[in-house]
Amino acid sequence: MKTISIPIIPVNQVFAKVNESHALNHEAICVFIALGFFLEADSFFKDEQVLQPGKSYVLDSERNIQSEVSNFNWYYKPRDISFSTALDEFTDLFETIVKEQTAENRVILPLSGGLDSRSQAVALKHIKADVQSYSYSFAGGFKEHKISEQIAKACGFDFDALIIPPNYLWDVLEDAATINKCYSEFTHPRQMAVLEKFKMMQGEFSLGHWGDVLFDRGIASKDANVSELDLIYKKVIKKGGLDLAKALWVSWNLEGDFESYLKTRIQKLLDQIDISHKGAKIRAFKSLFWAPRWTSVSLSFFQAAHPVHVPYYDDRMCQFICEIPEEYLADRKLQIAYIKNRNPKVAAIPWQDQMPYNLYNYHKNKAPYNLPYRIKNKLERKTEDLLGKKYIQRNWELQFLGKENDEKLRNYLYKPEFLNLVGKDLVDDFYNKFKTDDAVFYSHAISMLLTLSVWNKNYKKI
Incomplete structure (x- = not known):
């Protein structure tokens, strides 16, 4: 017998056997098609399940599940603390986790124009880590690496700008399938285009995944009166995915209809989360079912080159989130305050989601303040169209x-x-x-x- 404990947000999928026939799990595959990830413990086959977050299992020598027990349940019990105290606690915890994970190894840091990797850059700079940073942009797309390069320069990190070329998928498709076992689609992971360059880098990855979910409001203020089921359904369903899942459901002669099946499953999973606050409950749902089965699967492409560390996945960070008032998490307040407090130079660099503004003036990203930038950006796009240059915004455009x-x-x-x-x-x-x-x-x-x-x-x- 072997006991396996699964972290609150696991980096890797761990498979086990259950007493079912080794047959295709058609219902689960339809969900996979609609969402882009498998739900809960599902896999391609009925007799294989993925061990669930925050639980411990006893497996026999054949990997059959003998028993399971829950070690952690998501909750929302906000402490009566000031924002300043919450910021101090986050600063101490985040930098402690980053330092422990770094362990004086050289760090490979993917940088973007957002806040999660920017927060990591600030922490790594503060603890004086040895950092090799990089960023990538689509050939013919937004030059995201230009923002990342500014962050790297402000922190004194080595930096590489990587360009994702067109048509790369077909040369690496079979290798990608070997890496992720087809548990996520292949057009999103840009890492496959530069995997050989990753392998030539020295160090271990520090990745900012899931920070944008933990450190933001659980739901938009305009959705306060929308049901939890509708919120999740709207969020997880992919464009065109629902249509294809419904068509496969009919093609495979499955009982009932797909939408009813999926909504019933989602509602059942929501009912298992004992949180009354809607925003915190939605965040918990995403962390339980989305992070392990989609976000974590994509980490396998980094792991194909070097070990990975994910500060926001740390059990202590998840527990910290459960006790922080929602208003402090909303609109990235804690992350923004952390960056401004620790490294004003990095805070002054443009924030991609709020272009051309930074962390000090992003509130001006509205009319009439942002009209000059929007007009200039639109004119540049039209000029490119007239010159026959297609502006690439999505990875699938390079592949299909x-x-x-x-x-x-x-x-x-x-x-x-x-x-x-x-x-x-x-x-x-x-x-x-x-x-x-x-x-x-x-x-x-x-x-x-x-x-x-x-x-x-x-x-x-x-």
């Missing part, structure tokens, strides 16, 4: 658009063994909608069909 990409895509979507699984009429329908109706809306559906095709080729018979 153009003749060469289309040939590679069709090669996977129309493999005979895959058509036997999902049906040629279904593939025709969604491929044609992507090509002729609304590429943005149906891009997720096409990406999930590609993922399922690769899985069907590599793992279905295992």
